[in-house]
Amino acid sequence: MTIERFIQLWTHRYHKYTHIFKAHIKGRQARTHFSSVKRSLKKGQELIAIIRTEHFGDIVAAEPISRYVREQHPNAHIVWFAKPAFAELVAHNPNVDEVFREFCVTERRVLLEGNVFDKVIELQFRNNNHCPKCQVFTENPVALKRDITVHNYFDYGNLLEVFAQTGDLIPPKSAFPADDQPRLYLQPAHKEKVDRLNLPEKYIVLHCRSNYEPKDWPADRWNRLVHWLSEEYDYQLVEIGLESNLTIQTPAYRNLCGQLSILETAEVIRRASFFIGLDSGPSHLGNATGTFGIILMGALNNFLNYNPYSGKYGRQENALLVRQAGLPCSQLSFEFVRDQVKAVLEKSADNAPKVLS
CATH class of the missing domain: 3.40.50.2000 (Glycogen Phosphorylase B;)
Incomplete structure (x- = not known):
């Protein structure tokens, strides 16, 4: 191995493991934060996570789900998980109480392992649950059970219908049961x-x-x-x-x-x-x-x-x-x-x- 290759290898490892360490720290900090949020809620009030972190067209397409979940859980504290670049799409949504700006998939996994949320609605499947720096995937068990993958997802309907199915909100291959017109919340x-x-x-x-x-x-x-x-x-x-x-x-x-x-x-x-x-x-x-x-x-x-x-x-x-x-x-x-x-x-x-x- 040449000295140049040796330096490249260890530089890569340094960045990778620094990233993973940071993801674990941020995941535990987020777990502490949402534990505090949950303690502040009224008796019977649910803490619900909706996970659709990317891409921005997909987040817009999924917006009707925020209204549907709010109708089903009117008193819940609803948190939408999004990558920081796309957080503005949900930051002003009146049906969402909080936006969690996700650092990476590993951070989310550490957070959810704390079982802080009463309900987790996962609007993604494997290809959206990947961190290239950590080099890990996480699975959505609902998508696995229903065999919804990047290779066949449009066989299940339009994007909104696909996401609602991966979130276990509607039966397999069924139409979205509420207003399906996406909305934006533009500000002055x-x-x-x-x-x-x-x-x-x-x-x-x-x-x-x-x-x-x-x-x-x-x-x-x-x-x-x-x-x-x-x-x-x-x-x-x-x-x-x-x-x-x-x-x-x-x-x-x-x-x-x-x-x-x-x-x-x-x-x-x-x-x-x-x-x-x-x-x-x-x-x-x-x-x-x-x-x-x-x-x-x-x-x-x-x-x-x-x-x-x-x-x-x-x-x-x-x-x-x-x-x-x-x-x-x-x-x-x-x-x-x-x-x-x-x-x-x-x-x-x-x-x-x-x-x-």
Whole structure:
């Protein structure tokens, strides 16, 4: 073994075991905290944990569960577990009393081993219960019993229905029994931030790049779509997301990628005339804010025809799912997508094409 390899190995081990030690300490501190919370509750008042830590689209999709659990347990102290990056999505939810900003899966395991909570509602299965630094997985026994995995979960319904089943809230392969429209709880600060962007009254929001390449549509086709929209319609075109891979030369286009928080992004989407994007987190923001969505989708892994959405997007009352049987999103032609977008935009008199002089 070379000295360089020796240093790399022990540097890795140092970071790994430091992380694990920190996770155990934080887990015990959390156990102490929630033990104190439980002692402060009134007699008969339950302490309930809801665990959906990632990704942000999944947390938005699962929001109706917070209302459903509150209806079932009106007096409970409800704690939602989320990774710190996504905590803002539940921090203002009136059905949640407290947000636990989870450090890692090991911290959660140490916390739950104390049996502090009266009820634990696990909205995840194995692939979401993994810490790459600790190199451990935890299992959800309900998901194991019902055989819900990352390879088959869309066989059980939309995301909301899948999560409710993994949480043992509804029977296997059944519909969600309450209001299934996701909601967001935007605050004045989010609106004030977007006010300062000086967006036009009439614009379309675009989300062109997901965090999972098989869901994406090629950048060159997005470029063509943006230029076509700018030439044919009187809209500003505003791209949101973490990072853009487009090369746009039209003044009608504005790039806001990487400049906004999740809920600030939601406020930008809420004000838009339309949302055009992928099956990714921002499309769930579109569903929750009520903006009409044009969602580019396709076959995904072994799911040839799936629908992740509940509510109005799921019923296609406020959305069009753009796809062709058996094709992945990457194989949707520009012409097919353009014609689908055109059909939506021209349904309203306000969206007629530009009158060219």
